[in-house]
Structure formats: structure tokens, C-alpha cells
Amino acid sequence: MRDYYIAGNWKMHKTRAEAAELARSLAGQLKDGKHRYLVAPSFTLIETVAAVVKGTNIRLGAQNAASEEQGAHTGEVSVLQLKDLGVETVILGHSERRHTYKEDDALINRKVRLALRHGFEVILCVGELLEEREAGRAEAVCEAQTVKGLEGVAAADLGRVVIAYEPVWAIGTGKTATPEDADAIHAYIRGVIGKLYGPDAAGRIIIQYGGSVKPENAAQLMAKENIDGALVGGAALKTETFVPIAKFS
Numbered sequence: 001m002r003d004y005y006i007a008g009n010w011k012m013h014k015t016r017a018e019a020a021e022l023a024r025s026l027a028g029q030l031k032d033g034k035h036r037y038l039v040a041p042s043f044t045l046i047e048t049v050a051a052v053v054k055g056t057n058i059r060l061g062a063q064n065a066a067s068e069e070q071g072a073h074t075g076e077v078s079v080l081q082l083k084d085l086g087v088e089t090v091i092l093g094h095s096e097r098r099h100t101y102k103e104d105d106a107l108i109n110r111k112v113r114l115a116l117r118h119g120f121e122v123i124l125c126v127g128e129l130l131e132e133r134e135a136g137r138a139e140a141v142c143e144a145q146t147v148k149g150l151e152g153v154a155a156a157d158l159g160r161v162v163i164a165y166e167p168v169w170a171i172g173t174g175k176t177a178t179p180e181d182a183d184a185i186h187a188y189i190r191g192v193i194g195k196l197y198g199p200d201a202a203g204r205i206i207i208q209y210g211g212s213v214k215p216e217n218a219a220q221l222m223a224k225e226n227i228d229g230a231l232v233g234g235a236a237l238k239t240e241t242f243v244p245i246a247k248f249s
């Protein structure tokens with residue numbers, strides 16, 4: 001059985017005081033939660049949030065990491081620096097990194113391999129644009145991003161990889177994929193993992209759905225066979241919206 005895994009991507013929101021308050025409130029309200037939880041604050045908030053979630057059932061994540069360990073990379077943050085702060089998970093290949101900041105599959109793959117080499121869990125985001133969906137290419141796009149993102153990743157490391165299927169047209173737009181459409185793509189991605197790593201690995205890998213997940217739609221999405229959790233953006237910024245998602249029933 002796969003555990004449900006609910007992750008909050010706080011994007012570029014909150015001051016240290018606001019982040020500490022949200023983390024404290026989540027830690028209190030999720031302490032009896034039955035699923036796996038993660039919050040991914042901005043780099044500048046990580047130390048503050050780390051102090052709050054330490055020893056709780058909430059993992060600490062980062063929203064990105066550099067593709068190199070260290071050196072002359074102005075503005076980048078390395079996995080070594082993240083590890084030093086207690087970060088356990090990095091989100092890589094988020095659609096905002098792919099499309100706004102033009103990160104390509106080769107760069108994302110370098111980041112994935114580096115993060116895994118340093119012992120991190122990786123949430124690899126994949127997902128199609130609206131025009132790609134309309135052209136019937138959603139599966140092909142997700143397959144290519146999954147295959148290229150995982151190139152060179154050993155089967156032994158796959159247990160520390162989570163895939164987040166996030167249709168780009170559903171992120172921050174209020175539009176959600178129907179549970180049936182999302183499940184179909186999740187099943188397809190699971191099949192891609194099966195081709196790469198075999199049926200056992202395909203059965204074990206956690207595939208989160210992301211794209212306007214809200215308290216009102218979380219349970220229907222999670223009820224689908226291939227949907228193992230959620231990567232939540234907007235609704236992760238408030239306890240009132242994240243907790244009902246995290247405690248869906």
C-alpha cells in the first residue's frame with residue numbers, strides 16, 4: 001500500500017513571522033494526521049520553519065536547488081546548504097521553474113541526480129501545457145519529462161523519488177483536472193515507471209496530483225486508484241485550507 005503524501009508549496013509567500021505562525025499552526029493541527037506531510041517554504045524561511053517542524057510529522061522541503069554542489073553560481077542555493085538547514089526533500093522541475101525560468105529536462109535531471117546523491121527525497125514535477133493537452137499530447141509530454149528527469153537514476157534510489165503530476169493549466173488557475181482525467185495520466189505515468197524500473201517499482205512509486213487542489217475536491221481526487229497525494233500551492237498558505245486537504249477522508 002502506498003501512503004498518501006500531502007505537500008504544501010508556499011512559493012514566494014510569507015515573512016519569517018508569518019511562516020513560523022503557519023508552521024506552528026499546521027504542526028498543532030496535523031499532529032494526529034494519518035498521512036505524510038511536507039511544507040516547502042522559500043529559502044529565506046527554511047531555518048525559521050525548520051525550528052518549528054523539527055520533531056513533528058511534517059517534513060521540511062525546498063522549492064528548488066542548484067544543479068551544482070558549490071562554486072560561482074550567483075543567486076543559486078546548493079543541496080549542501082539545504083542539507084545544513086535540515087531540508088530532507090527538494091521539489092524539482094516545478095512548472096514555474098520549467099516555463100517562467102526556462103529550466104529544461106537536462107538541467108532538471110542534473111538537479112535530480114545531485115539531490116539523490118546527497119540523500120534527499122525528490123519530488124519531480126511533470127505536466128502538460130493547455131495547448132499540449134488540446135493537441136492530445138498530455139501523455140507524451142508527461143512521459144518525456146518523466147523519462148528525461150529520471151535518466152541515470154538507479155533503481156535503488158527510486159524509493160526516494162515522488163512524481164507530482166501538475167497540469168500547467170490547472171496551477172493557480174482554479175481549474176482542476178477531473179479526478180478521472182488526473183487518474184488516467186497518473187496511471188500512464190505509473191506505466192512509464194514500470195517500463196523503466198519494473199512493475200514492483202511502478203506499484204510503489206507515489207504520484208501526487210497538483211493543480212488547484214482545494215478542500216472541496218481533495219477527497220474525490222484521492223479516491224482515485226493512482227492518485228497518492230497532492231502538491232498544493234495556493235491552498236497551502238492557510239491552515240483553514242491546507243488542514244482539510246491534509247486530513248481528507
Ligand code: PEP
Pocket residue numbers: 009166170171172173174210211212213231232233234235
Ligand atoms: C503548485 O504550485 O504546485 C500548485 C499546484 O499550485 P495551486 O495549488 O495553487 O494550483
